[in-house]
Amino acid sequence: xxxxxxxxxxxLIPGALAIxxxxxxxxxxxxxLLALSGSANPFRLLAxxxxxxxxxxxxxxxxxxTLVSVVIAIPVARALHRRRxxxxxxxxxxxxICLVLPTLVAVLGIIQIHxxxxxxxxxxxxxxxxxxxxxxxxxxxxxxxVFFNMPLVARGLLQSLEAVPAESxxxxxxxxxxxxxxxxxxxxxxxxxxxxxxAGLVLMLCFTSFVVVLALGGGPKATTTEVAIYQAxxxxxxxxxxxxxxxxxxxxxxxxxxxxxxxxxxxxxxxxLNRKLRAPLPDGRFARWFDGAFxxxxxxxxxxxxxxxxxxxxxxxxxxxxxxxxxxxxAATSLAVALPAGMLALTLGTAILFTSRHLAIRLYxxxxxxxxxxxxxxxLVVPPFVLATGLFILLRGYTDIFSMGPFLxxxxxxxxxxxxxxxxxxxxxxxxxxxxxxxCRSLDLRGMNRxxxxxxxxxxxxxxxxxxxxxxxxxxDFGVIALFGSQDFTTLPLxxxxxMGAYRMDQAAVAALxxxxxxxxxxxxxxxxxxGRKHA
Amino acid sequence: MLEITAxxxxxxxxxxxxxxxxxxGQCLALVGPSGGGKTTLLNLIAGFDRPLSGTIRxxxxxxxxxxxxxxxxxxxxxxxxLFPHLTAADNVGLGIHPGLKLTPSDRDKIxxxxxxxxxxxxxGRKPGALSGGQRQRVAIARSLVRRRPLLLLDExxxxxxxxxxxxxxxxxxxLQRDSGLTVVMASHAPEDALRIADQxxxxxxxxxxxxxxxxxxxxxxxxxxxxxxxx
Numbered sequence: 208x209x210x211x212x213x214x215x216x217x218x219l220i221p222g223a224l225a226i227x228x229x230x231x232x233x234x235x236x237x238x239x240l241l242a243l244s245g246s247a248n249p250f251r252l253l254a255x256x257x258x259x260x261x262x263x264x265x266x267x268x269x270x271x272x273t274l275v276s277v278v279i280a281i282p283v284a285r286a287l288h289r290r291r292x293x294x295x296x297x298x299x300x301x302x303x304i305c306l307v308l309p310t311l312v313a314v315l316g317i318i319q320i321h322x323x324x325x326x327x328x329x330x331x332x333x334x335x336x337x338x339x340x341x342x343x344x345x346x347x348x349x350x351x352x353v354f355f356n357m358p359l360v361a362r363g364l365l366q367s368l369e370a371v372p373a374e375s376x377x378x379x380x381x382x383x384x385x386x387x388x389x390x391x392x393x394x395x396x397x398x399x400x401x402x403x404x405x406a407g408l409v410l411m412l413c414f415t416s417f418v419v420v421l422a423l424g425g426g427p428k429a430t431t432t433e434v435a436i437y438q439a440x441x442x443x444x445x446x447x448x449x450x451x452x453x454x455x456x457x458x459x460x461x462x463x464x465x466x467x468x469x470x471x472x473x474x475x476x477x478x479x480l481n482r483k484l485r486a487p488l489p490d491g492r493f494a495r496w497f498d499g500a501f502x503x504x505x506x507x508x509x510x511x512x513x514x515x516x517x518x519x520x521x522x523x524x525x526x527x528x529x530x531x532x533x534x535x536x537x538a539a540t541s542l543a544v545a546l547p548a549g550m551l552a553l554t555l556g557t558a559i560l561f562t563s564r565h566l567a568i569r570l571y572x573x574x575x576x577x578x579x580x581x582x583x584x585x586x587l588v589v590p591p592f593v594l595a596t597g598l599f600i601l602l603r604g605y606t607d608i609f610s611m612g613p614f615l616x617x618x619x620x621x622x623x624x625x626x627x628x629x630x631x632x633x634x635x636x637x638x639x640x641x642x643x644x645x646x647c648r649s650l651d652l653r654g655m656n657r658x659x660x661x662x663x664x665x666x667x668x669x670x671x672x673x674x675x676x677x678x679x680x681x682x683x684d685f686g687v688i689a690l691f692g693s694q695d696f697t698t699l700p701l702x703x704x705x706x707m708g709a710y711r712m713d714q715a716a717v718a719a720l721x722x723x724x725x726x727x728x729x730x731x732x733x734x735x736x737x738x739g740r741k742h743a
Numbered sequence: 744m745l746e747i748t749a750x751x752x753x754x755x756x757x758x759x760x761x762x763x764x765x766x767x768g769q770c771l772a773l774v775g776p777s778g779g780g781k782t783t784l785l786n787l788i789a790g791f792d793r794p795l796s797g798t799i800r801x802x803x804x805x806x807x808x809x810x811x812x813x814x815x816x817x818x819x820x821x822x823x824x825l826f827p828h829l830t831a832a833d834n835v836g837l838g839i840h841p842g843l844k845l846t847p848s849d850r851d852k853i854x855x856x857x858x859x860x861x862x863x864x865x866x867g868r869k870p871g872a873l874s875g876g877q878r879q880r881v882a883i884a885r886s887l888v889r890r891r892p893l894l895l896l897d898e899x900x901x902x903x904x905x906x907x908x909x910x911x912x913x914x915x916x917x918l919q920r921d922s923g924l925t926v927v928m929a930s931h932a933p934e935d936a937l938r939i940a941d942q943x944x945x946x947x948x949x950x951x952x953x954x955x956x957x958x959x960x961x962x963x964x965x966x967x968x969x970x971x972x973x974x
Contacts, residue, residue, distance in 0.1 A: 642822075642823040643826070645786070645791045645811070645818070646823065646824065648790075648810070648811040648812060649791075649811045649816070650812065650837050650838065650841050651841045652837070653841070656841045656842040659842075660837070660841075661826065664828040
């Protein structure tokens with residue numbers, strides 16, 4: 208009898224199907240857009256002054272946002288690494304919240320703090336000061352992007368600082384290094400290995416940032432490629448311009464992705480909050496002030512908008528919103544879109560991981576395995592609007608836009624969440640492969656038995672986390688829905704956006720608070736319900 | 744009788760070729776530098792890796808094309824021999840039924856096996872509540888209930904302190920004599936080979952450079968490569 212494990216073909220099928228699906232989505236949409244631009248050569252449009260202005264603004268805001276995020280994040284990460292103070296864990300958790308907070312909600316919080324009638328201007332008003340209108344335009348975009356990305360970078364850097372072995376610090380003490388020397392010899396090398404990847408990620412997030420620029424960008428002067436694609440499609444239906452912008456966008460994101468892929472990525476997803484050892488550095492008054500100042504800056508940046516979301520939602524519009532049937536329809540629609548999208552992401556992710564693991568541990572094709580997984584993350588490089596519009600054009604002969612909207616939102620949100628699934632589930636998947644595959648094969652653990660006894664106990668929690676993450680991401684997402692939303696197809700974020708557009712800020716704030724609470728409930732239900740109680 | 748003939752395998756850039764034959768009921772120690780091919784040879788015998796060419800025969804039967812679970816083989820790994828969420832008894836039980844559908848008489852067999860390896864009464868514990876040596880004893884108990892005549896050991900005791908390691912080796916030797924097991928053991932400690940092995944193979948660069956009783960090559964080796972390895 209032949210060893211079934213060597214029937215390689217069968218184990219390659221799931222991943223191959225998932226990759227084909229992705230490539231069909233990406234290739235099909237780009238091809239249909241290119242076909243429709245017809246005689247108008249999108250490449251010639253690259254010389255168009257409007258497109259050039261948009262491109263240079265995109266580069267400018269992304270570059271500045273990344274720079275400011277990194278410059279603040281380095282001292283903040285060092286301070287969090289070196290200091291133990293009450294609320295440190297809370298601080299780190301707040302940073303985590305910034306990463307998962309629906310963008311639109313955060314933007315609303317930022318407007319409530321920094322807007323013309325925001326808290327900050329009110330407080331300054333008591334002292335007869337006026338900060339002016341700094342929120343709309345480049346300033347506001349920078350502020351919002353730093354709000355999202357500084358915590359991301361700081362957490363990433365903190366992780367690599369905590370990975371420095373304790374012996375390095377003991378050695379530094381033994382050799383009597385000055386703080387500057389130990390920074391140069393110990394901390395900086397650790398930070399430097401993580402920085403390009405983090406910077407690449409932030410660049411990419413700023414290139415593709417949509418809501419922030421849509422809400423805070425002012426007119427044609429402060430528009431990025433992502434928003435310009437949306438405008439070209441939604442208002443002008445100008446396909447050639449959209450395609451030209453999409454090509455630029457793909458190049459920008461591709462460049463940022465190279466930064467990301469060039470470096471070995473950090474498979475660790477959990478951050479240790481209570482590591483015993485911290486940098487035992489000789490500590491002067493200046494160092495304490497320096498660390499304290501940056502922690503204050505970080506707190507001042509992150510805390511108020513979060514507080515505004517929590518407090519701002521408790522206004523007198525609350526009963527009115529809670530009696531609005533449109534609000535409930537929007538919430539139900541959001542859920543109806545988010546769950547299938549999360550399932551799609553999880554299905555694609557596990558299929559890809561199944562095949563890449565087979566390639567890596569049975570066939571020793573580690574490079575092919577890496578390639579398969581990286582293809583799964585390829586989707587990040589293509590703007591969602593390009594995918595949505597391309598698919599729409601591709602399929603419009605078969606059905607009408609109203610029935611297609613929900614389908615497209617599910618497919619694209621699902622694809623967009625795929626990289627998260629790969630990151631969250633991947634390490635556990637490969638760990639089982641490396642540690643248990645030979646044991647399972649020698650004991651003839653196959654099929655359901657293998658799943659039940661070997662895979663599920665280990666995969667359960669990461670899978671639950673991945674599904675919770677991708678579902679809540681989709682639940683709070685305001686992207687493709689902006690293109691396909693209508694009176695009959697409105698999600699909660701679109702409801703909030705419409706309220707903001709009509710200057711009903713209180714109504715938006717209530718809905719935003721509910722959105723957060725619902726996201727939290729969904730996340731907990733999936734993570735606890737599917738993942739089970741925490742056990743050792 | 745374990746007969747390995749012209750077995751070829753490529754691991755990255757290294758081309759490996761193995762030939763050996765070992766009498767049934769004997770114990771063979773594989774020694775040599777790490778990365779030399781000891782584990783690969785065990786993987787090939789166990790069926791985890793598929794050779795490019797050559798044959799593996801056990802008691803006259805060609806097992807080269809069989810799946811790992813169809814071979815007359817149990818392999819003990821350096822670590823991760825147990826599933827952490829299952830009790831010691833269930834981990835042993837997997838050797839009887841991979842879906843853990845166990846009859847009362849199966850349970851008796853499991854208790855018996857645990858007793859044989861000196862873990863009487865510890866069947867209800869999970870691996871996390873056992874010491875490193877006890878965990879490997881559970882894995883040995885499982886190999887007992889599987890009743891496969893060929894036992895492969897991939898340095899399963901290297902993390903134990905010398906006294907424990909010696910007792911584990913003695914346990915292996917006792918089981919080997921009781922059940923007539925054929926044992927192939929990879930080890931980086933020459934004294935392990937001297938303690939229980941009947942034969943010793945020195946493996947380097949994917950080749951068996953010497954195949955003799957252990958005292959011949961480990962006590963006063965003539966070969967400069969082996970002298971260099973022993974230091």
